[in-house]
Amino acid sequence: MEIEVVIEDLTSKVKQCWLPFLFGLVSLTWYLLRTGMKPSRDAYPCQQAAKANTAIWLMAYIAPVLIAPKVGWRRFTSSRARLTLVLVCLAVGSIAIYSIVATGWWGQKTDGTDSKNGLDGVKFPLLSHDTYSTLSSKVFAVNGTDGYDGGLITLLNLMGTQGLPFYASNTTGSKQGPDGLIARGDVVIIKVNSQWAQRGGTNTDLLKAVIQTIVNHPDGWHGEIIVADNGQAQYGSAGTGGSLDWQESNAEDHSQSVQDVVDGFPEAYRVSTYLWDVITTTRVQEYSEGDDLDGYIVNATRNIHTGLIVSYPKFTTKFGTRISFKQGVWDADRGKYDSGCLKVLNLPVLKTHSGYGVTASVKHYMGVASDKLTKDLGSRTHNVIRQGGMGTEMLETRFPTINILDAIWVNCSPLAGPSSSYGQATRLNVVAASTDPIALDAWAARHILQEAYRKKTGDLSATMDPSNGQIGSFGNWLRLSMEEMQRAGRLVNIDDKKINVYVTEHR
Numbered sequence: 001m002e003i004e005v006v007i008e009d010l011t012s013k014v015k016q017c018w019l020p021f022l023f024g025l026v027s028l029t030w031y032l033l034r035t036g037m038k039p040s041r042d043a044y045p046c047q048q049a050a051k052a053n054t055a056i057w058l059m060a061y062i063a064p065v066l067i068a069p070k071v072g073w074r075r076f077t078s079s080r081a082r083l084t085l086v087l088v089c090l091a092v093g094s095i096a097i098y099s100i101v102a103t104g105w106w107g108q109k110t111d112g113t114d115s116k117n118g119l120d121g122v123k124f125p126l127l128s129h130d131t132y133s134t135l136s137s138k139v140f141a142v143n144g145t146d147g148y149d150g151g152l153i154t155l156l157n158l159m160g161t162q163g164l165p166f167y168a169s170n171t172t173g174s175k176q177g178p179d180g181l182i183a184r185g186d187v188v189i190i191k192v193n194s195q196w197a198q199r200g201g202t203n204t205d206l207l208k209a210v211i212q213t214i215v216n217h218p219d220g221w222h223g224e225i226i227v228a229d230n231g232q233a234q235y236g237s238a239g240t241g242g243s244l245d246w247q248e249s250n251a252e253d254h255s256q257s258v259q260d261v262v263d264g265f266p267e268a269y270r271v272s273t274y275l276w277d278v279i280t281t282t283r284v285q286e287y288s289e290g291d292d293l294d295g296y297i298v299n300a301t302r303n304i305h306t307g308l309i310v311s312y313p314k315f316t317t318k319f320g321t322r323i324s325f326k327q328g329v330w331d332a333d334r335g336k337y338d339s340g341c342l343k344v345l346n347l348p349v350l351k352t353h354s355g356y357g358v359t360a361s362v363k364h365y366m367g368v369a370s371d372k373l374t375k376d377l378g379s380r381t382h383n384v385i386r387q388g389g390m391g392t393e394m395l396e397t398r399f400p401t402i403n404i405l406d407a408i409w410v411n412c413s414p415l416a417g418p419s420s421s422y423g424q425a426t427r428l429n430v431v432a433a434s435t436d437p438i439a440l441d442a443w444a445a446r447h448i449l450q451e452a453y454r455k456k457t458g459d460l461s462a463t464m465d466p467s468n469g470q471i472g473s474f475g476n477w478l479r480l481s482m483e484e485m486q487r488a489g490r491l492v493n494i495d496d497k498k499i500n501v502y503v504t505e506h507r
Helices: 002-036 039-043 045-071 079-103 151-161 204-215 258-263 363-367 371-376 381-387 389-396 437-457 474-487
Strands: 137-143 187-191 224-229 271-275 295-302 309-316 322-324 328-331 336-338 342-346 349-353 357-359 402-411 426-434 499-505
Touching (some): 137 151, 151 426, 187 204, 187 363, 204 224, 204 258, 258 271, 295 371, 309 371, 363 381, 371 381, 381 389, 381 474, 437 499
Parallel strands (some): 224 271, 342 402, 349 402
Antiparallel strands (some): 295 309, 309 322, 322 328
8 A cells, every 4th residue: 555655646746747857858868969979069059958957957856866865864765755766866877878878978089189990091992993985984082191291283193194184274284284174264162061170071281282282373373262161050060050260170280270271371362261151041133133142042943853942152252253153253344254264173071971871072062052041942952962952953053173072081980970070080091083073972982981981890881882772872862963964964973884993192
């Protein structure tokens, strides 16, 4: 009878206070799981709220257990109190153990230091491959570079030997020629990844090398460079989208942000930044329609194949140049666009992705579109990636002139990205490039990301496999993106047998 009375009384108490008790437990669980994988998330507003709720919960339910010896255990020795305390302790203990196991706290570095996992600093085993076909795509890779040690020049020399000079020039040389990519007067948008701090963003040492290489144009530099991205004003390391001035960046000097790199170049070179987050919810019209405001152009018609609503930025640079990402550089005096002089250099970091398996050159164009404006129109850009939407975005805005893939530090743990702390990343010291974003991503996923994971664990993961045809998988949506490009006549390939690979060692 005494047990029945205790249970009945406890049930009555639970009915009165179960909501704040469970709310506190949920807050604690959320805080541990969310922050455990990335301690910098502690600064997020949602994490601060969860921490406050947890503190109240601990004071209300746990503090009595801690102070019990000082006030006398006899006050806590009734059957009802004992049962309540046992339930609370079991709940807290279970959540703590589960959180540690789920987040892998014991294996994560939380002090801002880099991982040391046996692959760091070792030259990665990459092999050249020639299909001997004129219809094959070309991928170029340099092994053994940290980004700003001359490795980029080694890459450009390699491209030049295979008929792809970097500089457009009337003078022919190892890196230049009439068929080159970047002319002395071009306006170049360098699209980086800015949404994540630490190793989740583009390597700023490599960015510095890319900018320096452009302004060192053999014919003299008279153009303009804009380093840009759209972190969508959501998610990201601070929960508010992207930043071009993270205090912890992907570089040898962790404090070197994108903005620091840009600010280090003389103003005469006309190098600036533009974070498209600040205009991602502003819908505007083209300059040719009399609209001079910065914002996003949105085509409300969905693509019939991928469902994408195409969107892209239109903005004025620090130096007064007016740019439509799709149409080109606006000449107000002539009342027309110069499309040919606007070039896009796509500079993503290679890493895994929790929803889409792998993020590299193709997924990187998510930072061109406006996720929020397209969501308001009923076809959110991020959701149609799995249908090949990034293929449409590349085709119907501006196709990258060249894709240079940062694989110096990669996050190769399946589904662990797109964030990547210093402790999660593996150093491979590889930089690769291609004019075919599909081929570059497929090759890098197979031979860099998958191989790094295999060397660490002895296993392979279907989430990074470009041959995986499962609906929604990386292999599936990359193939759908390829098919979208092929319908427009682009030479893009996903299979190794249609990709020529040229690898060289730096140093």
